[in-house]
Amino acid sequence: MSDFLLLYRLPADSPDMPDSPQRMQERLERWRAWFGELEAKGHLRALGHPLEMGGAVVKDGGGTVHDGPYAESKDILIGYSVVQTRDLAEARAVASRCPVLTYGGMVEVRPIRQM
Amino acid sequence: MNATAPDEHFFRRESGRLVATLTRVLGVQHLALVEDAVQETLASAVEVWAFRGLPDNPSAWLMTAARNRAISSLRRERTARRFAPEIGRLEDGEVPGPESYGRLPAALADDELRMMFSCSHPDIAEDAQVALVLSLLCGFSAQEVAGAFLVSRAAMEKRLTRAKKVLSGSARLFELGAGDFDARLAAVLRALYLLFSEGYHGACPDAVVRLDLCREAMRLVALLVDHTPAATPATHALAALMCLHAARLPARVDEAGALTDLARQDRSRWDARLIARGLELLEASARGEVVSEYHLEAAIAATHALAPSAEQTPWQDIVGLYDALLRIRPSPVVALNRAVALAEAEGPQRGLEALREIEGVERLAEYPFYPAALATLELRLGDTTAAARHFRAALRSARNDGERRFLEERLRECGGATPGRGSRRQAPASPARRRGPC
Numbered sequence: 001m002s003d004f005l006l007l008y009r010l011p012a013d014s015p016d017m018p019d020s021p022q023r024m025q026e027r028l029e030r031w032r033a034w035f036g037e038l039e040a041k042g043h044l045r046a047l048g049h050p051l052e053m054g055g056a057v058v059k060d061g062g063g064t065v066h067d068g069p070y071a072e073s074k075d076i077l078i079g080y081s082v083v084q085t086r087d088l089a090e091a092r093a094v095a096s097r098c099p100v101l102t103y104g105g106m107v108e109v110r111p112i113r114q115m
Numbered sequence: 116m117n118a119t120a121p122d123e124h125f126f127r128r129e130s131g132r133l134v135a136t137l138t139r140v141l142g143v144q145h146l147a148l149v150e151d152a153v154q155e156t157l158a159s160a161v162e163v164w165a166f167r168g169l170p171d172n173p174s175a176w177l178m179t180a181a182r183n184r185a186i187s188s189l190r191r192e193r194t195a196r197r198f199a200p201e202i203g204r205l206e207d208g209e210v211p212g213p214e215s216y217g218r219l220p221a222a223l224a225d226d227e228l229r230m231m232f233s234c235s236h237p238d239i240a241e242d243a244q245v246a247l248v249l250s251l252l253c254g255f256s257a258q259e260v261a262g263a264f265l266v267s268r269a270a271m272e273k274r275l276t277r278a279k280k281v282l283s284g285s286a287r288l289f290e291l292g293a294g295d296f297d298a299r300l301a302a303v304l305r306a307l308y309l310l311f312s313e314g315y316h317g318a319c320p321d322a323v324v325r326l327d328l329c330r331e332a333m334r335l336v337a338l339l340v341d342h343t344p345a346a347t348p349a350t351h352a353l354a355a356l357m358c359l360h361a362a363r364l365p366a367r368v369d370e371a372g373a374l375t376d377l378a379r380q381d382r383s384r385w386d387a388r389l390i391a392r393g394l395e396l397l398e399a400s401a402r403g404e405v406v407s408e409y410h411l412e413a414a415i416a417a418t419h420a421l422a423p424s425a426e427q428t429p430w431q432d433i434v435g436l437y438d439a440l441l442r443i444r445p446s447p448v449v450a451l452n453r454a455v456a457l458a459e460a461e462g463p464q465r466g467l468e469a470l471r472e473i474e475g476v477e478r479l480a481e482y483p484f485y486p487a488a489l490a491t492l493e494l495r496l497g498d499t500t501a502a503a504r505h506f507r508a509a510l511r512s513a514r515n516d517g518e519r520r521f522l523e524e525r526l527r528e529c530g531g532a533t534p535g536r537g538s539r540r541q542a543p544a545s546p547a548r549r550r551g552p553c
Contacts, residue, residue, distance in 0.1 A: 017158040020256035021126035024161050028126075031165030050162040079166065 001084050003045055004091040006098070007108040009075040014104045030099035038083060043094055048081035075106070082112070121173055124327075126157055128334070129174060130254030132223055133181045135230035135288075141185065143233065143283045148192075150251075152184040224338050225291065227252060228345065231335060232289035235302035236281055243278040244306045245313065250275055253331040263328055265318050265514075292344055300345055304353050304409070307332050307339075311357050320515035322372060326364070333357050340396070348403035351396045352410040358393030359416035362386040373520035378425040390420045411440040430460035447475045448482070455488055463495040483509040483518055487525065494529060503529040 018024055038044040053076070057066040078100070085091040088111060095107040130153055137149040156177055170176040234247040242264070249255040249263065261271035289299065313319075314328030336354045339345040366384035369375050397413050415436045422428035437453035450473040458466020470476075470489055479485040490505030506526040513519040 017161065018256070019154065020259055021130040021157055021254040022124070022259070023256075024157050025123070025126035028161040028165055031161070032168075035165070047166055050166050079162070 001086060002088075002091075002114075003082055003084050003112040004088070005110045005112055006048075006081045006083055006091075006095055007077055007110065008079045008081075008098065008100045008105060009108060010078050010100065010103075010105040012074055012076050027099065027103070030102065034097065034099050035081075037097070038081075038094070043083040043085060044081070045084045046082040048079060050079040051077055078105070121169070124330075125173070126160075127254035129177050130157060131230075131252040132174075132227060133177060134251050135226040136178065136223060137181060137185055139226045139229060139288050141189075142287060143285050145185075145189075146279060146283050148188050149185060152188055153181050156181040156184055224342065226288070227335075228338055228342055229288040229291055231303055231338070232291065232296075232299045233282060233285065234278075235299055235306050236285075237298075237302070238281045239278045241302075241305065241309060243274050244302070245309050246271065246274055247278045247282070248306055248310060248335070249328075249331070252335065259324070262321065263313060263317070263319050263324050291342075296344065300339075300347065300350070303339070303345075304336075304349060307336050308353060308409070310335075311360075315360055318514035320517070322368060322517070329357070329361055329364070333361060348400045348405060349407040349409055351400035352407055352413045355393045355396035355400055356409055356413035356416050358389045358396060359413060359420050362389035362393060362420060368517060371520065372517050373524065374517050376521075377419065382424070385420065393417065393420065406439070406443075408440060408444045411436050411443065415440075425459075428459070430456050434460050445474070447473050447478050447485075450474065451479065451482075451485055451488060458492055458495075463492040467492045467496070481512050483512040483514065483522065485509075486512075487522060490525065490529070499529045 018027070035044065035047065054067070058064070083091060083094060085094060088109070091109050091111075095109050098107045100107060133153045133156065134146075134149055137152065138146055141149060159180065160173075160177060164170070164173075230252055231248065234251060235244050239247065246260050246264065249260045250257065255263070257272045257275060258268050260275070261268045264271065266274075293299075311329055311332035314325040314330075314332065317325060317328070319325055333354075336350070336357060339350045340354050362385050363377075363380065365386060366380040366382065367375055393413070394417060397410075397417055400410055400413065415433055418429060418433055418436070433456040434453060437449060437456055441449050441453060451470065454466050454469035454473065457469050467489065470485070470492070473479070476485070486505040486509040490502040490509060493499075493505060494502035503526060506522055506529060510519065510522045510526065513522055
């Protein structure tokens with residue numbers, strides 16, 4: 001079994017949330033169903049966190065500071081989780097059911113280095 | 116993760132409550148700010164609840180979060196203008212916090228009622244009032260309201276903006292029990308009636324949307340029934356008519372989404388619980404002196420609900436109720452329904468005559484059920500050619516697939532019948548006999 005970090009990303013120019021409460025609730029239900037499924041199948045190592053917009057990017061030894069997380073990125077990281085699967089193929093299969101894919105986002109699947 | 120999931124329209128309903136309560140506290144002039152705060156609150160709830168599960172009291176969580184967002188928006192704007200009193204009111208606990216939330220259902224309902232009365236402002240056109248109710252109290256997006264009325268999103272946004280401008284002209288939400296309460300109540304009832312009718316008879320092709328409209332109208336009318344000053348006989352009658360019509364919904368549309376008319380509906384599929392509730396409300400509505408249009412419509416619906424079949428319906432009573440309704444609300448659509456009932460009571464020839472004599476019949480030009488009624492009665496008289504001609508005219512003005520399929524089916528029935536032999540006319544429950552209210 002291996003651990004994988006799932007990074008949920010949305011394109012910076014995509015409208016982040018529908019303006020309809022009904023659509024919002026449907027999105028919530030899809031995420032709840034997704035985490036429920038991960039948990040039921042024993043994949044869920046860490047729920048992770050949703051991330052707020054904003055923040056800062058610090059680099060060049062602290063000399064350069066950008067506002068926001070997406071100074072040079074086309075995608076915004078909106079949250080992350082850690083899952084456990086047999087291998088990368090299974091992690092990919094799991095990620096392919098992530099709700100972020102239903103509204104224009106993507107999931108980056110990264111193996112966590114073994115200690 | 117918390118297992119108790121709120122029902123499928125939780126966000127919509129909460130959106131209406133949050134907007135109503137925060138607008139009451141902050142004043143109607145801050146409506147736009149309130150709407151934004153509510154929108155952002157719901158969006159953040161999606162992200163937080165997806166990862167953390169639902170809080171113990173999701174409604175209270177939302178109210179607190181929306182209040183905090185409204186405070187920070189006001190603080191941001193404060194550099195330009197002074198909102199100190201408003202912030203004070205928000206902080207002084209005029210918004211129920213988590214500890215008091217559960218004990219305050221009545222206060223929250225009050226806020227929704229006051230918003231409802233505010234939407235029925237005399238300077239706002241009736242259709243815009245309905246749109247406003249959907250937008251502010253039912254949490255429909257502009258796109259969804261536009262979809263329900265089959266107008267473009269841009270047109271609906273314009274209509275809503277104009278209406279909200281009128282609304283925010285008043286400093287506070289409508290005071291329940293104010294001097295013009297009765298007039299406002301009449302307008303509120305009318306708006307809810309229109310909302311329900313839009314769902315029941317409207318043109319929107321999406322059955323789910325239409326069911327939502329009916330459900331919202333019933334939820335809001337129930338608030339009125341529970342609130343003493345608003346719970347007049349007319350309010351009870353309106354609630355009764357909604358229950359009695361809604362009871363037929365399960366039998367009204369077949370599996371393919373096509374309409375099924377009253378005569379051929381499987382009455383065992385009518386919702387007995389809603390019928391009982393409707394009859395109870397109708398009885399409660401009888402305690403006053405005034406007979407409103409809602410009383411008459413509810414009485415007609417009740418007569419249908421209690422009849423074991425289309426044949427065993429006391430049609431003469433129904434004609435009488437329509438006559439009374441026409442005196443209160445003269446309308447070609449009411450006259451059309453009366454003519455259909457008359458055909459049942461006194462024969463298709465009398466029905467046809469009544470249809471042709473309808474005052475203002477030209478206003479039914481775009482209404483598919485007028486030619487459909489003509490066609491149905493012609494068919495009963497054996498004139499399949501005339502019937503087919505009218506059904507084709509009806510098809511040309513059909514407004515959605517359900518209506519279209521219903522009419523195509525009827526048109527096919529004209530093709531098979533031979534004039535004179537009337538094989539199709541023998542069966543008393545023949546589907547093509549009548550076009551009654553569904």
